[in-house]
Amino acid sequence: MIDTSSPPATGAGQARSPWYRSLFVQLLVAIVAGIVVGRLWPGVGADLKPLADGFIKLIKMVIAPIVFCTVVLGIAHVGDLKSVGRIGVKALIYFEVVTTFALLFGLLVGNLVEPGAGFRIDAETLAHGSERIAAKTGNGELPHTVEFLLNIIPTSVISAFAENALLQVLFFAVLFGLALAKFGEHGPPVVLEFVDHIGRIFFVIIGWIMRLAPLGAFGAMAYIVGQYGLGALRSYGKLIACCYGAAALFLLVLGAVAWVFAGVNLWKFVKYIKDELFLALGTASSEVVLPRIMTKLVDAGCSRTTTGLVVPTGYSFNLDGATLYLSICVLFLAQALDVNLSLGEQITAVLVLMLTSKGMAGVPGSSFLALSATISAIGHGSIPVAAVAILLGADRIMDSMRVSVNILGNCVAALVVANWEGQLDKDRMRRVLAGESVEPLEEPDPMGAGSAAGKTLTAEPNSTVGSESVPAATAT
Secondary structure (H helix, E strand, O other): OOOOOOOOOOOOOOOOOOOOOOHHHHHHHHHHHHHHHHHHHHHHHOOHHHHHHHHHHHHHHHHHHHHHHHHOOOOOOHEEEEEEEHHHHHHHHHHHHHHHHHHHHOOOOOOHHHHOOOOOOOHHHOOHHHHHHHHHHOOOOOOOHHHHHHHOOOOHHHHHHOOOOHHHHHHHHHHHHHHHHHHHHHHHHHHHHHHHHHHHHHHHHHHHHHHHHHHHHHHHHHHHHHOOOOOOHHHHHHHHHHHHHHHHHHHHHHHHHHHHHHHHHHHHHHHHOOHHHHHHHHHOOOOHHHHHHHHHHHHEEEOOOHHHHHHHHHHOOHHHHHHHHHEEEEEEEHHHOOOOHHHHHHHHHHHHHHHHEEEEEEOHHHHHHHHHHHHHHHHOOOHHHHHHHHHHHHHHHHHHHHHHHHHHHHHHHHHHHHHHHHOOOOHHHHHHHHHOOOOOOOOOOOOOOHOOOHEEEEOOOOOOEEEEOOOEEEEE
16 A cells, blocks of 8 residues: 555655555545544444554564664664763653643643533443443553552563563663673674664564555544544533643644754654654554654654664653643543542642653553542542543543654654754754755665665765764665
């Protein structure tokens, strides 16, 4: 379906593929078709969920080795433990500041808009709320803070990859990359070459998988509309409008952050990654675009080291869209039950969500678990934990909002941290976002298997990325 026959050269002077081979066009058609099928034939639409599930599983299959190879090569290239440590600390500080702001911003919007005012609670829904939440979450629970931090250390290297535990893979990749860097000039180049070739192979596999992207988006949209119906938009209209409006305003804030702290025009960057955003919106999953997002950031001038460390870590620590949604939902539940939360209770909710939102990644029904924990911590007897079940009808519709904000939040984080470290090539970034021709980098493009399948890359010594000297790749 998607044209992957041409090399991934960047620039305005290359020949354009026919419009119908554009990923953006194919995804747009697939999503519209999914909505139509789900609306006209709900039963058929609900049965198409395996198409989306299969595509997402295919992507997840290769995420761990791609992250490992990217991080190892980036760190081994830098060869500086202090630099890696600075990037990690700066990233975590940025994550905490931005996610806390997202929580407070969500509370501000929730207090001003009052999305739960006038919402009629069905007593029968509350009566069976606990059972419905248990079914949604599989009777699971979010890990405590200490447990979450300890779980970053894998039981074994093999288990980290086998369980697709991204933070554990990242942890081992950092250690492996630092160990390789320790050898310096006397290190085993054969190991680096092996990791580099393995990474290229997995990017070729991603290129094949991405041919199925429109099919996965079609199945996802048909399932959502067929299973939940468009009527949910009317029932939860005010809450949905509040969340999406807050997300739009928050993206303006992210745009200001990107411009002030990295000199990047976020709107141009959004157009640059529009295919990835559309795919993530269609499948309601940010993980499916992780390899492609990392590749595009590197191609646009963000160093491999910063991208490899910040983006995967952000998938657990920088869930801006999820935290924004959760803070609004806390107020929605209180307002729906005609409960007035005091300032102290709202501050308690923020403090709890600052902790629970960090352990959400990979936990089924994590948003409901985080809300349940927050409601319990507030300790307001008039808000039963079972009331969280009210949100079951709207939660799936919120995925697009959460996914888009999460992805852009992590991209901005990578750009800002790279700029702080002097590892952002702003001239290359400007030219790439403007659609101008640039020298291709060593990293293969997941959407263009031709680079790895038929071309050899050679190094030229006079190219720099920020303050970090790297060889410029040229196809021969």
